[in-house]
Amino acid sequence: MTRPIQTLWLIPALPLLAAGITALAKRPQRKLAATLAIGSMSVSFLLSCWAFVGTLGKHSGPGVERHVYNFNWLQFGDAWLQLGWVLDPLTAVMLVMVTFVGLLIFIYSVGYMAHDENFTRFFCFMSLFAAAMLGVVIANSLLFLFICWELVGVSSYLLIGFWFQKPSAAAAAKKAFVVTRIGDIGFFLGILWLYTKTGTLLFYDNGNGCLEASTLSKAFPIASSGFVPLLGIALLIFMGAMGKSGQVPLHVWLPDAMEGPTPVSALIHAATMVAAGVFLVARVFALIKPDWNALAGPHTLVSLSPPDATLVITWVGAITALFAALIAVAQTDIKRILAYSTVSQLGYMMMGLGVGGVAVGMFHLITHAFFKALLFLGAGSVIHGCHEEQDIRQMGGLRKHMPVTFATYAIGMLALSGFPLLFSGFWSKDEILHAAWLWQPSKAPFILGIIGAFLTAFYMTRQVCYVFFGKSSADMAPASAPGQEPAPEVAPHESPRVMTLPLVILAVFAMLLGFIGTPAWPWFQNYLGAAHEEVEWSRVLILMLISALVVFAGLGAGGLVYGLLQSDTGEKNDVLESSFPIAFGVLRDKFYVDELYEATVVRANAAFCRFCHWMDSVVLETLVRIVSGFVVGLSWLNRFIDEYVVNLGFDAACQRLRDGGGFFSRLQDGQLQNYLRVLALGLTVLLLLLTWGWGK
Amino acid sequence: MADPWDLGLGHSLELGAWSLELSIAMTPLVCYLLLSALLFSIGLAGALTRRNAIIVLIGIELMLNAANLNFIAFWRYGEHPETLTGVMFAIFSIGVAAAEAAVGLALIIAVYRHYKTTNLDQVDSMKG
Numbered sequence: 001m002t003r004p005i006q007t008l009w010l011i012p013a014l015p016l017l018a019a020g021i022t023a024l025a026k027r028p029q030r031k032l033a034a035t036l037a038i039g040s041m042s043v044s045f046l047l048s049c050w051a052f053v054g055t056l057g058k059h060s061g062p063g064v065e066r067h068v069y070n071f072n073w074l075q076f077g078d079a080w081l082q083l084g085w086v087l088d089p090l091t092a093v094m095l096v097m098v099t100f101v102g103l104l105i106f107i108y109s110v111g112y113m114a115h116d117e118n119f120t121r122f123f124c125f126m127s128l129f130a131a132a133m134l135g136v137v138i139a140n141s142l143l144f145l146f147i148c149w150e151l152v153g154v155s156s157y158l159l160i161g162f163w164f165q166k167p168s169a170a171a172a173a174k175k176a177f178v179v180t181r182i183g184d185i186g187f188f189l190g191i192l193w194l195y196t197k198t199g200t201l202l203f204y205d206n207g208n209g210c211l212e213a214s215t216l217s218k219a220f221p222i223a224s225s226g227f228v229p230l231l232g233i234a235l236l237i238f239m240g241a242m243g244k245s246g247q248v249p250l251h252v253w254l255p256d257a258m259e260g261p262t263p264v265s266a267l268i269h270a271a272t273m274v275a276a277g278v279f280l281v282a283r284v285f286a287l288i289k290p291d292w293n294a295l296a297g298p299h300t301l302v303s304l305s306p307p308d309a310t311l312v313i314t315w316v317g318a319i320t321a322l323f324a325a326l327i328a329v330a331q332t333d334i335k336r337i338l339a340y341s342t343v344s345q346l347g348y349m350m351m352g353l354g355v356g357g358v359a360v361g362m363f364h365l366i367t368h369a370f371f372k373a374l375l376f377l378g379a380g381s382v383i384h385g386c387h388e389e390q391d392i393r394q395m396g397g398l399r400k401h402m403p404v405t406f407a408t409y410a411i412g413m414l415a416l417s418g419f420p421l422l423f424s425g426f427w428s429k430d431e432i433l434h435a436a437w438l439w440q441p442s443k444a445p446f447i448l449g450i451i452g453a454f455l456t457a458f459y460m461t462r463q464v465c466y467v468f469f470g471k472s473s474a475d476m477a478p479a480s481a482p483g484q485e486p487a488p489e490v491a492p493h494e495s496p497r498v499m500t501l502p503l504v505i506l507a508v509f510a511m512l513l514g515f516i517g518t519p520a521w522p523w524f525q526n527y528l529g530a531a532h533e534e535v536e537w538s539r540v541l542i543l544m545l546i547s548a549l550v551v552f553a554g555l556g557a558g559g560l561v562y563g564l565l566q567s568d569t570g571e572k573n574d575v576l577e578s579s580f581p582i583a584f585g586v587l588r589d590k591f592y593v594d595e596l597y598e599a600t601v602v603r604a605n606a607a608f609c610r611f612c613h614w615m616d617s618v619v620l621e622t623l624v625r626i627v628s629g630f631v632v633g634l635s636w637l638n639r640f641i642d643e644y645v646v647n648l649g650f651d652a653a654c655q656r657l658r659d660g661g662g663f664f665s666r667l668q669d670g671q672l673q674n675y676l677r678v679l680a681l682g683l684t685v686l687l688l689l690l691t692w693g694w695g696k
Numbered sequence: 697m698a699d700p701w702d703l704g705l706g707h708s709l710e711l712g713a714w715s716l717e718l719s720i721a722m723t724p725l726v727c728y729l730l731l732s733a734l735l736f737s738i739g740l741a742g743a744l745t746r747r748n749a750i751i752v753l754i755g756i757e758l759m760l761n762a763a764n765l766n767f768i769a770f771w772r773y774g775e776h777p778e779t780l781t782g783v784m785f786a787i788f789s790i791g792v793a794a795a796e797a798a799v800g801l802a803l804i805i806a807v808y809r810h811y812k813t814t815n816l817d818q819v820d821s822m823k824g
Contacts, residue, residue, distance in 0.1 A: 670820030
């Protein structure tokens, strides 16, 4: 039964290989790139399904079955840093979701990007992204997860800035990268702190992993308030999740990321990457919400649980859910509405994790991935059919022109709104609201969630009314495009089958997927190992009724305002805008968060940059100049000594030598007879000395 | 060794009748030495003063012969005139002088070919 775990690494490796081959291929080969990307994703999908099937039906006892494969990676002194991958239900379900949605989006992209000249680059980046995301999912080490996490960030940067000729796309890519980095700093600090405390970054390692109770109880003894560092670590890791999943203070990058191609928005910024944050929280849930009773051991009973990070997560999630839903009401760009809706839904997921645990949050993640991918791909189809028009006010009446897109989009919209019983969004959102209702500390998240649900239904109805109902855009064409080239507005057309087919498949899943986690048959929750609770049917039914009523209210209000009022007045302006100009303006300008950051963070950063520049140009440069002047002076002195002292003395000595040589060379005059004369003289002297001098 | 300045008149030499006769007839050693010195001086003066290389060579030959004369004289007036050491020396010296003259003349011819002169004043390429 260990066979799926042995091939698990292939799932991210295949798309990575595809990306590498595409990148290294001699010249852009469109067919090769698309075939490789789709082929590798298909194989990964099949492997994921195999792994998924392997994890089925094995949860007899409490907890879940889990296979791990760890290996040594890097040595620090005596300690080995280990990486590895894990196969448990959480991984398996994410694998299937990511590969399946990714595969459909890849297929869709073949149609959507058909006319783009950088087709191969697109598939290369998409495959790289898929590889990184799958790496995040299978990681059994916080470090491995972090590496893939950053790879996800990089490929997201590359894809948002795919049309980097557009300054707005380049800026959006940069913004996404920088903002998520802020969260990642916290994440990284959390990793380091966790490593210093537990000495391991493996999640599961036969009792030695950092998520396992034996390690946790050792590293964070509850008796000596060990929960304080654990809370700190959990919050730091949650910071990373906040950055990636666009939670409120760090949500600003996600709407701007819609500058990328629409399949990118669907894959990265709706279905998978932003879900990485939620997945991360689910993965390290043992740190986020430790089971203190299990940690304290069997003999001690923890009467009062210490505070844990779920409080923060719930509040951040609830506020995000409402905040983004409010902004979405006033947006006019079809993709931006979906982007804010994504932020809002991510808030729901976080809230679900906070109030209800892994299963609740993950259930919404999975259903949301399907219907939000569907919506984004539908929006892409609309944009494609309307000749790159993104403003919903310029659209209208598309229902007749694009029937398949309309039908699937409507399904996605109803699923997102949480239309009762038939659509998956209802079940998963209801689960979250149910958990929020039961949450002890406060009822406020529940109320925020209800308002958010109302707004979700409202803004989605608004969007659908604008796009698919009302007057046909062909009628409005002359008014809508005054500055553009004459008569570009051929009637909007339905997208090719390669694009509509994924829409249909996703639509089917958007409807049916909810049934795996209904209160009556909570298969999904059991599968993820959630504790089985007795269902109190009266409460469940009441809550379902409330949420259904809220959804109907939202749909009705939206239909009333935009379906009837708007078409009656026939104005170009939004009805709400005419009625509440100030409030609508605030929402349209996204609560001025960007402006606030501009005025505070960006400006402070710029000021700091100027200060650094001043430090550099004035203080440091002066210092450097002083030092260099000193050195120059020293070398001048050196030169002087060399030239006028050393050289002069040396020259003089040389001259003496030369003079001496000249003098003595005069003795060697080459006159043979002179030599003889000297010899004779010497002989004479010698004789005289011998005779009279030394003889005696 | 006898006083070089003694003319040897008071010596009674026991060399038999021939020897005695000879000793009476013998020119005193000093004469030879004076002659040899004169010869040497002439040779030296020639070698030092003349410009022509051949004359210089001749001067050198004179000096050599002065030395030979001394060899013979000292041998003849030495303690063992019966041995032929002095003669041998002189003969060797003459032989060497002959070879030396041949070499010297050859050198002079080479110098002449090179410089077109035998005037030693003009052969000064070794001048420092």
